Amino acid sequence: MADTTDDLSAPLGQNSAPKRRFRLPFTLPQATAVLLGLVLVVFLGFALFNHDPLGGEPTTRVAIRQPATPNDQPAAVPPASQKPTSAAVAAQPEAGHKTITIIDGSSGSRQDVIVAGQDPVTAGAGAPVTMxxxxxxxxxxxRYGMxxxxxxxxxxxxxxxxxxxxxxxxxxATMPVVAIVIGGLxxxxxxTTDAIMKLPSAVTLGFTPYGSDPGKLVERARTEHHEVLLQVPMxxxxxxxxxxxxxxxxxxxxxxQNIDRLHWHLSRFQGYVGLANFMGARFVAANTVMQPIIREAAKRGLGYLDDGSTxxxxxxxxxxxxxxxFAKADVTLDAVPTSVEIDKALARLEDLAKGRGAAIGMASALPVSIDRISVWTKSxxxxxxxxxxxxxAMLKSKSS
Incomplete structure (x- = not known):
C-alpha cells in the first residue's frame, strides 16, 4: 500500500520515476544502408558466379534434325572440340541442303550442321521461287541467287x-517494223497486270527489280508471250x-562493286532477253564505269537497250x-502524257519505221499510254x- 499512498499524496505536477521504453540497437538510416549493401553483394555475386555470357538476353532453342546416314541412322554430331579434317572441310552438302554453323555463345566453339534447304535454283538472298x-x-x-x-x-x-x-x-524482214517497250513495271x-493483259503480246515489257514479288509478275508476262527486259537502276x-x-x-x-550490284539485280527474276538502263544519264555517259557492265552483260548472253534519254x-x-x-529507243511515247501527244508520238514512230525499216518506242504503264498504244496497234x-x-527489231537493225 505504500506505493499507492505515495502516488496519492504526491504533489500535483510532479511525476513519479519515468517508465522504461524498448529501443532498437540501430537507427533507421543504419538499417537502410545495411539493406542496400546486401542487395549490392547479391548482385555482384550473381554477376561474377552466374555463367551467362548473353547477359540475360532472350534465347530460344531450335531442334535441328541431322540428315540420315545411308543406313537410315541419325548422323553423329562430332564434339565441338574436335577439329575437322581437310577432307571434311572440302566436303560439300548435297544439292538442296545447306550447312549452318552453330556458334556456342559460352565457349565460342563452332559446329557445322547440314540441314535440308531450298532448291539450288532458288537459293540466295532475294532469290525468287523457281519460274x-x-x-x-x-x-x-x-551469292545473291541464280x-x-x-x-x-x-x-x-x-x-x-x-x-x-x-x-x-x-x-x-520484208516490211517496216516497230517495237514498243513498256518500262517501270x-x-x-x-x-503491271494491265500492261500484261491489255497490250498485244508483241509489246516488250521492262521490269525494275524492286517489286515485292517481281518473279511472279514476270512469269505471268512470259505466259502471255511478252518478251521481258530487266531494267537496271543507274x-x-x-x-x-x-x-x-x-x-x-x-x-x-x-x-x-558495280558488278556485284549488277549481280543482285540479275538475281531478282529470270527469263529476260536483255538489260535496259533505268534512269542513269550520268552513268551511261561514263565509259570507265559503263564498259565493265556491258562486258558482263555480253558474257552472259544478254542484249542491251538504251532508253535514248541522253x-x-x-x-x-x-x-x-x-x-x-543492241538497240536504242527512238521515241519516248508519253513524254507528255496526254492522248493527243501520245498519238502524235506514235505517228512519228510509224514514220521512222517506214523511212528506216525499224523503229523503237518506249513508254510507261500509265493508263492513257496503255489505252492509246492498244488502239494504235490494232490497225x-x-x-x-x-x-x-x-x-x-534488234536483229533487223543489225542486219540492215
Whole structure:
C-alpha cells in the first residue's frame, strides 16, 4: 500500500520515476544502408558466379534434325572440340541442303550442321521461287541467287527467251517494223497486270527489280508471250536528289562493286532477253564505269537497250565492241502524257519505221499510254507496218 499512498499524496505536477521504453540497437538510416549493401553483394555475386555470357538476353532453342546416314541412322554430331579434317572441310552438302554453323555463345566453339534447304535454283538472298520455262543450262549461282549465263553449247538467254516464230521473223524482214517497250513495271501489281493483259503480246515489257514479288509478275508476262527486259537502276545527273533505288550502279564505285550490284539485280527474276538502263544519264555517259557492265552483260548472253534519254550514252559503241545485240529507243511515247501527244508520238514512230525499216518506242504503264498504244496497234499492219518483239527489231537493225 505504500506505493499507492505515495502516488496519492504526491504533489500535483510532479511525476513519479519515468517508465522504461524498448529501443532498437540501430537507427533507421543504419538499417537502410545495411539493406542496400546486401542487395549490392547479391548482385555482384550473381554477376561474377552466374555463367551467362548473353547477359540475360532472350534465347530460344531450335531442334535441328541431322540428315540420315545411308543406313537410315541419325548422323553423329562430332564434339565441338574436335577439329575437322581437310577432307571434311572440302566436303560439300548435297544439292538442296545447306550447312549452318552453330556458334556456342559460352565457349565460342563452332559446329557445322547440314540441314535440308531450298532448291539450288532458288537459293540466295532475294532469290525468287523457281519460274516456269527457265532453261537450267542458262543459270549460274551467285551469292545473291541464280543469274543468267550463256550455256556451254552456245545458247544464250537473248535467243532462248525471245518470242515470235520463224515465220514472223521472216515476214518482218520484208516490211517496216516497230517495237514498243513498256518500262517501270514490277512495282505496282495493278498497272503491271494491265500492261500484261491489255497490250498485244508483241509489246516488250521492262521490269525494275524492286517489286515485292517481281518473279511472279514476270512469269505471268512470259505466259502471255511478252518478251521481258530487266531494267537496271543507274546513276542520273541529279543523284541522290533523284535516286533510282537500292543497289544503284554509281560512277563513284569501282568496277567490282558495280558488278556485284549488277549481280543482285540479275538475281531478282529470270527469263529476260536483255538489260535496259533505268534512269542513269550520268552513268551511261561514263565509259570507265559503263564498259565493265556491258562486258558482263555480253558474257552472259544478254542484249542491251538504251532508253535514248541522253545523246552522250556510250552504250552503243561498247556493245558493238562486244558483238552483243543492241538497240536504242527512238521515241519516248508519253513524254507528255496526254492522248493527243501520245498519238502524235506514235505517228512519228510509224514514220521512222517506214523511212528506216525499224523503229523503237518506249513508254510507261500509265493508263492513257496503255489505252492509246492498244488502239494504235490494232490497225498498224493495215498501214504497212508490223509490230514485233524487241529482239526481232534488234536483229533487223543489225542486219540492215
Amino acid at each position: 516456269a520455262g527457265i532453261d537450267q543450262r542458262l543459270l549460274e549461282k551467285s 543469274i543468267p549465263i550463256a550455256a556451254a553449247d552456245g545458247l544464250k538467254p537473248f535467243k532462248a527467251y525471245a518470242t515470235g516464230t520463224d515465220a514472223d521473223r521472216a515476214k518482218a 514490277g512495282v505496282g501489281a495493278a498497272k 546513276e542520273p545527273y541529279d543523284y541522290p536528289d533523284n535516286d533510282p533505288g537500292p543497289q544503284t550502279l554509281l560512277t563513284t564505285l569501282g568496277a567490282e 545523246p552522250r550514252s556510250v552504250a552503243g559503241q561498247l556493245a558493238e565492241g562486244q558483238a552483243m545485240p 498498224l499492219e493495215s498501214r504497212g507496218v508490223m509490230l514485233v518483239p524487241l529482239t526481232t
